[in-house]
Amino acid sequence: MKKKYLVFRRMIFDMFRISPGMTTLYCLFDVLHAGGYILVMLCTEKLFDSVPLLAAGSPLSVSLRPLLFLIMATVFFEIANSLSNFHIEHLSPKILSHFYKRIYIKASHISPIDYERPEFLDMLNKALQGVEYGFFASSLILMVFTFYVPYFILLGVYLQHISPILILIVLLIFTPVILGQVIRFRLFSEAEDAIAPIRRATDYYEQVVCNRKFFKETRILGIVNHFMQLYQDGVILINQKTLTAEKKHIRIDAALRLFTIGGYIGILLMLVNSLIQKVISPGAFSAVFASVNMMYALAEEMVTMFSGQITQYAVSIQNYHSFIDLPENAKEEGSFDKTKGITLDNVHFSYPNTQTETIRGISLKIQPGETVAIVGENGAGKSTLAKLMLGLYVPDRGTVRIGGLDSEKVASRCIYQNCAAVFQDYQHYLTTLEENITISSNNSCYNMLVRLNHVCERAKLLVNSDSFPQGFSTMLSREFGGVDLSGGQWQRIAIARGIFREHDIIVLDEPTSAIDPIEESLMYQNFKEISEGKTAIIITHRLGAARIADRIIVLKDGIIDDIGTHEELINKGGVYSEMYRTQAQWYE
Known part of the structure; x- marks a missing residue:
């Protein structure tokens, strides 16, 4: 329990660090708002106590003075409330933008291969959800300790001043309310863990149905209804899991409402008895009696907020901090040496949650300034090999050195800042x-x-x-x-x-699929010229374009099947030659 609420302390400290002045003023006006409630009660007591005196013949000023104080207290209360709301409204955008920026910076430091892991994508989704929920819940925590707690402390002091026995009112108010909320966090924690992957899927389905980049294919192929159904099924499942948690809570809460009614009756009996015994004045009776509903409302609001919304959103803020606290590999700095090209030594690589290796034991040396084409059938591992050569992915086994830098040991930015790429x-x-x-x-x-x-x-x-x-x-x-x-x-x-x-290294990964073959040929010739002195890697299905390369690497099932110039590979009569002849038939 203690660890759970430490996440709020951390975010609240961040709020004070990001905007100390605005956050402090928000807390100050909340405290003044709480004091305004008690001040109104005190003025109400004095006003009602003056009425019998007025009826007994005292001058009108006896009642006018407490009435004036009551008006002033009410104005003070409303101003403090408005200023508190004003400051939290203006604080929100600044704090939220800072928290989102932290997520974006963190995400930029995460290894690209992690974006292939569903569990990481779920964590990122939950972290983004946790920003607004976390800020909202942290604001509520602040409100609890700067408004609700001061209110009930001041209320206790006021009731103690009237009659010590009235302090039991606070106990009668809180007991049933607290009992009704204690299990809410566990219910919604389980629900959130189950909902996160479903929500990410429904967000994608919604994009497919509504996003502009999908509309041509989804309309022409008539698959809108398919994704609409998937979206609706996801929403229904989310609602079912949420409803299940809500039903459990409602059943418990409904039973405990009976205790609330009993507490309410107990307070009224206590007040009436105190009035009959002349322990409290008619003014005190009126002020407390008139405020009982407000006491109950604030108590329920506070406890429901604390153990309901706050504990529910504690899960979200934990998700945010879990993402921010993800370990980053402390990699060393390095100087890129463009005279060393790219070297792969017995490189193996497989994607997360797969049993099959996409790249299997590749060893290769690309000379600085060399233009290399990588060809092969779909699924041969061409794009994966290119990402390894750029340092986007690191091998499971073996070593990739780019400009003399080991991609597994050196900070990625040392490699990226010398590379360019155009992906398909x-x-x-x-x-x-x-x-x-x-x-x-x-x-x-x-x-x-x-x-x-x-x-x-x-x-x-x-x-x-x-x-x-x-x-x-x-x-x-x-x-x-x-x-x-x-x-x-x-x-x-x-x-x-x-x-x-x-750049010193550039990768073109099927960048010309929407360009006609003649234009493509001219572009690749142009590319050959502008890449003079640069290390260039071309991935293409159109083998005619590969002819400009100094060497052609033929991949098959994650291994190098052959290497050579266009003429050498044609003369060998292997996989490349067969692929080239097959493509050439379409142009005859």
Whole structure:
């Protein structure tokens, strides 16, 4: 239990660290808000005690003064409440943006292979859910200790001042309320663990149905209803698991409501008896009696909040901190040596939760400045091998050295900052054309426009007023008032983005599938020229494009089947020769 609530302490400390002034003011006004309640009760007591005196002939000022104080106390109470709400509303965006930034930074430090693990994706999903829930719950914790606790402490002091026996009112209020909430955390902790993977799946189904990038295929192939059904089934399952937990809680809570009624009756009897025994004045009776409903409401609100919402969301904030606390490999720094190329020594690799190795015992040396093509059938391991050569993945066994740096031992950024890549699943960034290309830059550029034009020319991207009305400032998204592009144009932009980045190693992973063969051939010839002196790796299914390579690596079932130039491999009559002849038939 203690460990569970330590997560809130940590987030609350973060709130004070991020915005100490605003958070302190929020707490201060909460305390003043609590004091306002008791001040109103005290003024109400004085006002009711003055009424008999007024009836006995005392001047009107006897009642006017407590009435004026009551009005002032009420105004004070409302102002404190408004200021408290104002500060928490303005505090929320600042704190939330900081917590989300921490997740994004943490995610950027996680090994790319972890994104292939369903358990990691579930953890990331739960961490993102935990940000808002965690902040909300931490704010409630602050409210408990800066509003509710001061309120009941001041209430106890007030009741003690009237009559010590009235202190039992607080006990009668809290006992049934606390008993009704003690098991809520366990119920919702179990539910959240079960719901997280289902919620991630339903989020994906919702994207497939609603997201713009899916609509052509889902409509033409008539598969919207399939994903709609999966989405609805997921939502139903989430609701069922949530409802099961709620039902258990409601059954217990309903039975304990009877104790609440008994406590309420006990308070009324105690007040009436104290009034008859002249232990309390009529004003005190009226003030306390009028506030009993408020006491119950605040007590129930506080305990329900603490053991209900707060304990429920404690699970979410634990998920957030579990993600933030994930271990990061403390890798050493290193200097990239572009004269050393890429070396693989008996490399084995398999994806998480699979029994089959995708790469099996590959040893290979790529010389600096060499252009290498990797070919093979689907599933041969081409893209996986490229990711190993870029340091995105590290081998299960064996060693990959990139620019002399061991990818398993050296910090990834030391490798990444010298590499560029264009993947087959390149991204359509909903930004301007200029941003889409220059976003990859790892160095400042003084002649940006000159370099942009040069890179676009190399990538065969025609930047004219027909396709790009505002030139490089054209927004590439109809969703944001811009333009839409063809698949070929997007591929050229992705290639331009890759070659715009300063690099010693570049990987092209099937980047030209939407470009016609003639344009593709010209582009690869152009690529050969601009990669002069660079280490270039081309992954392609079109074997004609592989002819520009100094060497061609033929992969089959995760191993190197053959290596050589185009002519050498054709003359050998192996897998490459067979694949080449098969493709050539389509052009005869």
